[in-house]
Amino acid sequence: MAHRWTNRLTARDVTPEALWLGRRAVLGGLAGLGLVGAGGARADTPEPNAWEDITRYNNYYEFGTDKGDPARHAGRLTTSPWSVRIDGLVDRPGDYDFAAIMAKMTIEERIYRFRCVEAWSMVVPWNGFELADLLDMAGVQAGARYVAFETVLRPEEMPGVRYPVLDWPYVEGLRLDEALHPLTIMATGIYGRDIPNQNGAPLRLVCPWKYGFKSIKSVVRITLTEAEPPTSWNKANPREYGFYSNVNPEVDHPRWSQATERRIGGGIFARREPTLIFNGYADEVAALYAGMDLKTNY
Numbered sequence: 591m592a593h594r595w596t597n598r599l600t601a602r603d604v605t606p607e608a609l610w611l612g613r614r615a616v617l618g619g620l621a622g623l624g625l626v627g628a629g630g631a632r633a634d635t636p637e638p639n640a641w642e643d644i645t646r647y648n649n650y651y652e653f654g655t656d657k658g659d660p661a662r663h664a665g666r667l668t669t670s671p672w673s674v675r676i677d678g679l680v681d682r683p684g685d686y687d688f689a690a691i692m693a694k695m696t697i698e699e700r701i702y703r704f705r706c707v708e709a710w711s712m713v714v715p716w717n718g719f720e721l722a723d724l725l726d727m728a729g730v731q732a733g734a735r736y737v738a739f740e741t742v743l744r745p746e747e748m749p750g751v752r753y754p755v756l757d758w759p760y761v762e763g764l765r766l767d768e769a770l771h772p773l774t775i776m777a778t779g780i781y782g783r784d785i786p787n788q789n790g791a792p793l794r795l796v797c798p799w800k801y802g803f804k805s806i807k808s809v810v811r812i813t814l815t816e817a818e819p820p821t822s823w824n825k826a827n828p829r830e831y832g833f834y835s836n837v838n839p840e841v842d843h844p845r846w847s848q849a850t851e852r853r854i855g856g857g858i859f860a861r862r863e864p865t866l867i868f869n870g871y872a873d874e875v876a877a878l879y880a881g882m883d884l885k886t887n888y
C-alpha cells in the first residue's frame with residue numbers, strides 16, 4: 591500500500607537501545623544499583639520530583655502498578671497464537687489471525703518521538719504497519735466515526751488485574767480520522783526486533799502525537815463505532831484524562847505542568863526541553879483539530 595508519511599527523525603536521533611532497555615531502571619532510580627542497560631551503559635537518576643511523577647505512572651498495569659512489575663511479570667503472557675477481533679461497523683467482521691495479518695502487511699521502520707511517561711520522551715524506532723491498512727482489511731462502513739480498542743484480559747497470566755486500579759479490560763479509542771492518519775501505526779517491533787511483552791506484544795497502538803497512555807498494548811479487539819468510546823484513564827479520572835490526550839504544552843495536567851519534558855539519555859543535568867504541541871507533529875496532524883478548542887477537548 592502507498593504510505594504517505596516520511597520520517598523526519600533519523601537514526602541519529604534515536605535513543606540508544608541500551609538506554610531504552612534500561613529505561614525502567616533509569617526512571618525507577620535503579621541506575622545506582624548497576625541494573626541499567628546492556629553493554630554497561632549507565633544512565634543518570636532523575637531528580638526526586640520527576641522520579642515521583644514517573645513512578646506514579648506505570649506502563650502496563652495488568653502486570654501490576656509497581657514500577658518493576660511489567661518487566662517482572664509480562665513474560666507470562668502467551669502471545670502466540672494471537673488474533674484480533676475486528677467488529678462493529680465493518681463489512682468483514684471476524685477474528686483476524688495475527689500471523690495472517692503480518693503476512694499481508696508491509697512492515698516499515700518508523701522513528702517517532704514518543705512520550706513514554708508523562709514528562710519524559712524518547713525517540714524510538716518502531717516497526718509496524720499503518721492502522722489504516724488493518725482497518726481496510728475489515729472494510730470500514732460509512733457510519734463509523736470512532737475506533738475502540740481493547741487489551742487482552744487474562745487473569746491467569748496478568749497478576750495486576752486482581753486489583754481494581756482500572757476497569758479491566760484496558761480500553762482506548764481514537765476518532766476515525768485520527769485512526770486513519772498515516773502517523774498512526776500498530777507496532778509489532780522495536781529496535782528491529784519483536785516487541786517485548788512488557789511493551790505490548792504482539793501488537794500495540796502507537797499514536798505519536800498523543801500522551802503515552804493512548805498507545806494501548808496487546809490489542810485483541812478493534813470495534814468501529816458511531817459514538818465516542820470509553821477510555822480507561824478517562825473512566826478512572828475524567829478530570830485528569832480526556833478523550834483526545836493530544837500532547838499540548840498549554841494544557842497542564844491538574845497535578846503537573848506539561849510545558850517541558852526531558853529526553854531519556856540526556857542525563858541528570860540535561861535541560862528540560864519545551865514540549866512541542868502535538869509532540870512535534872503539528873504539521874501532520876493540526877488540521878485534524880481545526881476549529882476545536884483544545885483546552886476543553888483535552
Ligand SMILES: Nc1nc2c(c(=O)[nH]1)N[C@H]1C(S)=C(S)[C@@H](COP(=O)(O)O)O[C@H]1N2
Nearest residue numbers: 649650651706741760789802803805806807
Ligand atoms: N493495556 C495497557 N496498555 C497501556 C498501559 C497499560 O497499563 N495497559 N499503559 C499505558 C501508558 S500509561 C503508557 S505511558 C504506555 C507505555 O508504553 P511503553 O511501556 O512501551 O513505553 O503504554 C500505555 N498502554
Ligand SMILES: [Mo]
Nearest residue numbers: 647707802803
Ligand atoms: Mo503513561
